[in-house]
Each structure stands twice: as structure tokens, then as C-alpha cells.
Amino acid sequence: MSTSLDLTGLPEQAEQEIRRLIGNIEKPFLTVEELWEKIDQAWDEQGCNNIKLDWERIALFYNHPVWLLNGLFSEQDTISLNYRYAILDWISANRQNITSVVDYGGGFGTVARIIAEKEKDLLIHIYEPYPHAFALERLKKYQNIRFVNILTNSYNCLISLDVLEHVPDPLKILGEMINSVNVGGYLIIANHFHPVIQCHLPCTFHLRYTFNYFARLMGLQFLGSCQGSHAFVYRKVSDHPVNWLLVRQAEKISKIAFPLLSRVHPRYQKLKAKFY
Incomplete structure (x- = not known):
């Protein structure tokens, strides 16, 4: 489902930032999947990596205008x-x-x-x-x-x-x-x-x-x-x-068990839906 973004009242600089991200159209529409694409685009632009974390790059990412777009979407999406x-x-x-x-x-x-x-x-x-x-x-x-x-x-x-x-x-x-x-x-x-x-x-x-x-x-x-x-x-x-x-010990076990739980949990959910 698309959400129509109302940019009324935005400061000029903020509006320019948003329009640069989504295109200069009078009444922009955005789906959540398109928003996620914009966020990923900003992540890639800053050269971020979610395995090898570089906090200088990640700090730039979280100051990117895409988060203003995310905020606008969140308060206008039904x-x-x-x-x-x-x-x-x-x-x-x-x-x-x-x-x-x-x-x-x-x-x-x-x-x-x-x-x-x-x-x-x-x-x-x-x-x-x-x-x-x-x-x-x-x-x-x-x-x-x-x-x-x-x-x-x-x-x-x-x-x-x-x-x-x-x-x-x-x-x-x-x-x-x-x-x-x-x-x-x-x-x-x-x-x-x-x-x-x-x-x-x-x-x-x-x-x-x-x-x-x-x-x-x-x-x-x-x-x-x-x-x-x-x-x-x-x-x-x-x-x-x-x-x-105790928490850190349990965390290690949780991480080790995650691959198995990822395989088992969907099957459990199907059985639960069928019999309960």
C-alpha cells in the first residue's frame, strides 16, 4: 500500500532533502518497501557494513536525510x-x-x-x-x-x-x-x-x-x-x-541455537495453527 506524503510546512532545506530522495513530484507516494530501498541506498552511499561495523560511517548514515523521510512516512502511513x-x-x-x-x-x-x-x-x-x-x-x-x-x-x-x-x-x-x-x-x-x-x-x-x-x-x-x-x-x-x-552466558547459547531455531520455529508455528 502506498502512502501519500504531505510535505506542507517543511522548511525549505528539509523539503529539498526529501525531494532529492524521492524525486521532484507534487504529491509523492511511497510504499514501505520503497522506503526500505531508500534506507538501504543511504547505507550503501555511506559505505556501511553490518558485519564489520565502522561507527564513523554509521554515524553519518544515521544523520542522513533518509531518516527525516522515515519520520514523515511513519506519521502519515495508516x-x-x-x-x-x-x-x-x-x-x-x-x-x-x-x-x-x-x-x-x-x-x-x-x-x-x-x-x-x-x-x-x-x-x-x-x-x-x-x-x-x-x-x-x-x-x-x-x-x-x-x-x-x-x-x-x-x-x-x-x-x-x-x-x-x-x-x-x-x-x-x-x-x-x-x-x-x-x-x-x-x-x-x-x-x-x-x-x-x-x-x-x-x-x-x-x-x-x-x-x-x-x-x-x-x-x-x-x-x-x-x-x-x-x-x-x-x-x-x-x-x-x-x-x-548469567545473561552473557545465555546470550552465547542463544546465538548458537539461532540457526536451529530458525529452521524449527516455522514448522512449530504451522503445527500450532493447525491444532490449536
Whole structure:
């Protein structure tokens, strides 16, 4: 399905960046597959490699205008928007337990703005060390949203949408996320440990089958899916320090088991669908 991108209101330089990527047409349409192609094109232009990681090149990639295009697509694509409104619905339904939210890696601010429109007295932080100038400009009118480059340890709810597959040590980042949430607080996490774009690092793919095990090992309780979205909800139930020796040992086993699980899991899913 194609999404029509509305470029109204973009600063001139930002609009030029987008049009360079998608062509100078009056009403651009884009499918998610075409967006992925543009992201891969930017990855290749910077000479990045998802096995031999060169962080200078990868830093240039994550500052590429394609991420502005990605942000615009996410807030205008029907499926992406429905996911984000489903997360808002979940937060609103649990509002009595939530006074502060951090969107981890939510650089364009779409989720934060959607939440802020309804929950006007909710404190919302966006953890994004290098936000785009356009995102900063759009958030000026929201008094309850702030970009931060340091996490506190006092949030009631953390949102992480499609972040962990981009980092070389996702369990370390998950640990940082968990540390930022109070005991009893929630983590709403969506992962995509699949090779749909080159910046999804293969070293993370083993977590496709074992992520919930590690979440439990690190003090989280799995509560189920966030209905209507691609995310899952976890609750922090322990404040004990993470046993990193155990986590790293389990990580090695997870990586070794991944090829076998990749073959077995599809068959299991077919059997499950047939008999249950």
C-alpha cells in the first residue's frame, strides 16, 4: 500500500532533502518497501557494513536525510499511525499508574506528540541525543515534551519502537532501559529482528526467539501484546542488579541455537495453527 506524503510546512532545506530522495513530484507516494530501498541506498552511499561495523560511517548514515523521510512516512502511513494510537490507548487505559514517559530513540517525536495531544499533563521525554532541527521546531508548542540526552531512573513507562535491532549490544541497551524505569513501571517494546534493511544488524537476530527469556532474566514480567500495535508490554518487577555473567552466558547459547531455531520455529508455528 502506498502512502501519500504531505510535505506542507517543511522548511525549505528539509523539503529539498526529501525531494532529492524521492524525486521532484507534487504529491509523492511511497510504499514501505520503497522506503526500505531508500534506507538501504543511504547505507550503501555511506559505505556501511553490518558485519564489520565502522561507527564513523554509521554515524553519518544515521544523520542522513533518509531518516527525516522515515519520520514523515511513519506519521502519515495508516498502519504506522494505528500502531502508535494503540500505544496511546494503552497508556490512557493505565494512566493511573503513569505520570512520566520516555520514548527511547523516538527522534522524530511522532509518538510523543500523539500522546501529548490527549494526555496534556503527562511528562514526556524523548531520549534522542541528536534530534533533527525540524523535529525540535515541531515540538516547541508542547510544554510537556522535552528532548533529553541522559536518562533519569524515575520513569513510569518507557517506549522503544524498533530500536534494539539497530545496535550491536541490544541487551546492554535493554539493561539501560530497564534501569530508567521504576519498579512496577512499564516497558512497551517493539522489535524487528529480521533482515528487512541492512541497518538491522545480524548480530541481534538471535533475539527473535529468545528476547522474552532475556527480559525475564533481567527483571521484567511479560504482560502480553499492546493490542492493535506491533509492540509488547513488560512490567519491571525486580530492582535486583542484573546478573550479567548469567545473561552473557545465555546470550552465547542463544546465538548458537539461532540457526536451529530458525529452521524449527516455522514448522512449530504451522503445527500450532493447525491444532490449536
